[in-house]
Amino acid sequence: MKIARLLILLLLTGCGGGGGGSGSGAPLFANFSPAVSMNANLSASGMTAEPISNYTTEYQAIYNAGARGAQTAAPWSSLNPTGTTYDLTMITDPNFGLAALAGFGFTSILINIPIVAIDSRKMPADIATLAFNDAAVKSRYRALIDQVVPYLNDSVKYVSLGNEVDTYFSTHGSELADFKELIEDARTYLLSQKPNIKVGVTTTFDGATSTQVSGVASLNANMDVIILTYYPVNPSTFVPRNPSTASTDMAAMIAIAGSKPLVLQEWGYPTSSVLSSTEQKQADFIANTFTSWRQYGSSRIPFISFFKRRDWNDDQCKALSGQVAGGSFYEFLCSLGLLNNSGSQKAAYASLLAGIATISP
Numbered sequence: 001m002k003i004a005r006l007l008i009l010l011l012l013t014g015c016g017g018g019g020g021g022s023g024s025g026a027p028l029f030a031n032f033s034p035a036v037s038m039n040a041n042l043s044a045s046g047m048t049a050e051p052i053s054n055y056t057t058e059y060q061a062i063y064n065a066g067a068r069g070a071q072t073a074a075p076w077s078s079l080n081p082t083g084t085t086y087d088l089t090m091i092t093d094p095n096f097g098l099a100a101l102a103g104f105g106f107t108s109i110l111i112n113i114p115i116v117a118i119d120s121r122k123m124p125a126d127i128a129t130l131a132f133n134d135a136a137v138k139s140r141y142r143a144l145i146d147q148v149v150p151y152l153n154d155s156v157k158y159v160s161l162g163n164e165v166d167t168y169f170s171t172h173g174s175e176l177a178d179f180k181e182l183i184e185d186a187r188t189y190l191l192s193q194k195p196n197i198k199v200g201v202t203t204t205f206d207g208a209t210s211t212q213v214s215g216v217a218s219l220n221a222n223m224d225v226i227i228l229t230y231y232p233v234n235p236s237t238f239v240p241r242n243p244s245t246a247s248t249d250m251a252a253m254i255a256i257a258g259s260k261p262l263v264l265q266e267w268g269y270p271t272s273s274v275l276s277s278t279e280q281k282q283a284d285f286i287a288n289t290f291t292s293w294r295q296y297g298s299s300r301i302p303f304i305s306f307f308k309r310r311d312w313n314d315d316q317c318k319a320l321s322g323q324v325a326g327g328s329f330y331e332f333l334c335s336l337g338l339l340n341n342s343g344s345q346k347a348a349y350a351s352l353l354a355g356i357a358t359i360s361p
Contacts, residue, residue: 031298032293032297032358032359033359034303034359035068035069035108035302036306036355036356036359037067037069037071037108037303037305037306038065038305038307038308038338038352039266039307040096040310042055043316044316045318046316046319048313048314049315052093052096053095055093056100058309059104062309063106065353065356066353066357066359068105068106069107069109069110069303070108070110071110072096072098073112076114076122076141077121077123079091079148080124080143080147083124086147088147091148091151097151099153102153106155108155108303109155109157110159110160110263111159111160112159112163113148114202115161115179115182116162116168117164117168118163118168123137124140127140131178132175132178132182138182142185145189152194152197158225158263159190159197160201160202160265161187161201162179162201164203164204164207165179165202165203165219166203166211169212170207176215177218180219184222186199187199187224198225198261198263199224200223201220202227202228202265203227205228205232208220209253209256225261225262226256228263228265229266229267230264230267231268231269232246232269233270237275237328238270238331240275240276244284246289247291247292250289250296254301261299261301261302262300262302263303264304264305266305267305267306267307268307268336269285269286269336270282270331270336271348274331277335279346282338282347283347283348283351284351285348286352287354290354293355294358310343311334311336311337312333312334314334317330318330321333
């Protein structure tokens with residue numbers, strides 16, 4: 001879905017538990033200790049653009065709400081624009097870099113360092129058109145890993161090598177096997193230096209469970225974790241499904257994850273009335289999420305990042321959607337927050353805090 005592109009654009013412009021689940025509705029895990037995260041993406045467009053320094057305020061507020069997980073992104077092409085040129089700002093910035101996130105107190109960080117994001121490659125310009133399994137491409141991603149590893153502190157638990165990659169492979173299917181070879185080489189090399197990190201590749205829920213089941217399964221076969229993004233909306237109209245879908249869809253995710261941990265990089269539900277939604281529907285969706293989450297336990301689902309803490313402002317939504325208020329994509333982007341852009345709470349924020357309160361200390 002288009003939404004994951006925003007994480008890439010805006011960062012600079014902004015586990016205990018038990019076995020299987022049950023449908024009984026009763027909590028099965030007395031020790032429920034997953035990492036809750038909220039995406040902190042600022043409005044960076046127009047006259048009302050927020051300064052990068054506001055990330056500090058956002059992350060402090062997220063931590064104060066009880067969240068102990070954080071999610072961030074740093075595309076390969078941003079970290080290594082070309083050749084031996086490196087710019088590590090996206091992982092070292094004092095407001096949202098990896099050391100900053102650990103310093104805020106977050107103990108479970110997911111970083112996406114995508115080779116592919118949504119529908120495009122995110123590779124250095126000088127090798128952007130080479131085959132994914134070209135020896136030069138493999139060598140260069142290993143060189144990037146060498147640059148990044150010193151910044152992967154103990155709070156970094158998960159690294160993803162691609163962002164919603166099924167979107168790209170829906171029109172580049174012949175390249176999937178080469179990409180699989182590249183990410184498996186990258187995983188092996190990263191784990192040789194950071195053996196405690198779990199490596200995966202992010203796909204959409206729809207791709208993993210419906211539109212590209214076999215391709216996604218192939219990419220995940222030798223990964224450590226299954227990483228998904230999830231927005232239960234019609235892909236054309238952005239109208240969300242009933243909030244109860246959180247339970248049935250989570251069951252489908254567990255089924256495809258099998259014995260591997262399931263990490264939810266993005267988990268969101270819009271509130272716009274233009275999309276036939278309401279704040280109460282979003283609140284019910286969050287409540288249903290925690291009810292189902294407890295049934296599977298934090299060993300099966302150790303991490304969910306709710307997208308997002310606070311709505312973008314009008315300027316940012318116009319810039320990202322290419323629409324004005326009333327357009328379906330605009331309304332989707334501008335109503336995913338658990339808070340309004342002003343910082344006032346929506347009904348779902350109370351649901352989130354109630355869910356966090358059930359987490360074991």
